[in-house]
Amino acid sequence: MSYEAWIILIGSMAGITCGITGCFLILRKLSMLADAISHTVLLGIVLAFLISQSMNGIYMLIGAAVVGLLTVVFVQLLHSSGVQEDASIGVVFTFLFAIGVILITLYAGDVHLDVDHALMGEIAFVPWDTVQIGFLPELPKAFLMLSAVLLIVLVIIFLFYKELKITSFDPAMAAAIGIPVLFIHYLLMGMVSLTTVASFDSVGAILVVAMLIAPGASAYLLTDKMSVMLILSGVFGVAAAIIGYYAAMLFNVSISGSMAAVNGILFALVFFFSPTKGYLFKKFALKKVKYGSEQ
Template sequence: MSYSGWIILTASLVGLSCGFIGVLLILRRMAMMADAISHTVLLGIVTAFLITRELSGIHMLIGSVVAGLVTAVLVQWFHGRGVQQEASIGIVFTTMFALGVVLIATGVGNAHLDVKHALMGEITFIPWETVELPGVGALPEAVVMLSAVLAVVAAVIVLFFKEWKLTSFDPALAASLGLPVMAMHYVFMSLVSVTTVASFDAVGAIMVVAMLVTPASAAYLWTNRLSVMMVLSGAFGVISAVAGYYLAVWLDTSISGSMAFATGLLFLASFLLSPRHGVISRLLRPKTDAEFVSASGGGQ
């Protein structure tokens, strides 16, 4: 595969994984948790490095997942004690991210860990960082990891699809039926953490947040069916990855930034053109009698 092909494939895998997970984030009204976890995993990465003094390995993934779970637990703990959820997310997110930045500045020495890399990623280096697989040969390490994460995310969503639907739309009913709502919540947070850290090194926090929130928000405007919403969200993530890459080549600018920008353009198109919620579609759709009466002030 060509150099460009590996970059587009990597970003597309991020778009698929984040697109599937993002739908559940949107339905659970936890979109800001994507921003929080995508930043607080930095603390997990730095802590894992300080313990092992190695920049690669399973310990990085473990540290990031633990940081993501700690974020979820702290947010839930503060919220359960009367702090508004948005405020809880803001407090935990900024504190843990700031601690990660401080540790980078004071504890990692000459290691290749920096805030700019964490925010923007280094997707242009993806094709050169390879791993040998038996019977396959050398493949980019990020492609292998993201493929594995996508397989896990898809499998968990498919296996527990009914449970995810019920706990997302009506957690009170799910609890009354005996479903382990809190356990499902922390499993979901684990999936968010794993997806985030797998994408983190390649594309950076900004694109992870964009891919987790924006394609799912766009898909939400097109359909009410969860399965269709997930397919659309994943497709929108891939489209954003491809369009963003060629936009970056055309403008000679940041690839990750352009891909994140492409998600915004796609959401804008959905906001204007989606059949049920689109602004233009509403203007073109004939008004019903009820809408006409409402618009005319109740007929008075």
């Protein structure tokens, strides 16, 4: 496969994985928590590196998942001790991210891991960072990691679809019929952590937020069915990855930054032109109403 094809494939896989995970975050009003996790996994990755002294993907996944879940626990703790939720998130993620940055500059500055990489990823180098496992041919590490995480995410959604749905829609009712709301919450947060770290190499800590939230937000404005929303968000994720890549080549800029920007542009298009919930449609409908009442 060509270099270009690998980048597009890996970007698209990150787009799908982030997009469908992000739908649940939007519906549960947990977007900011995802923003927090995407920052704090940096600490997880740095700690995993410092402890294991290797850049092995498995250690990083574990480190990131642990710190991601810790972020959720800390936010929960602060919130239940009386701090506003938005402020709890702000305090926790800035602190953990700051520690991560300090550790990188102090101990890991000379290795593959550096701050710029953490911020915007290095999808341009990802196809060359390959590994050979079992009978498989030599494949990019990022591709393997994203495949594994995408599979996990799909399996979780397939198995727990109705639980994820009802705990998002009506947590009180879900608890009353005996669905373990807290377990589902942490399951989802685990998914977010894995998704973030798998996409981390390609797109970095902060741009992954755009990939998590924008496709789902666009899909949210196009449909009234949750299953359709999930599929659409995947489509948007892939579209942003492909268009973003070619835009980056055209203007010779950061590929991951460009993917985030395209995600934003796609959202803006949907926001204005969605056939039922779009801004222009609503303005138009309002005018019709006004016009009608004048007659």
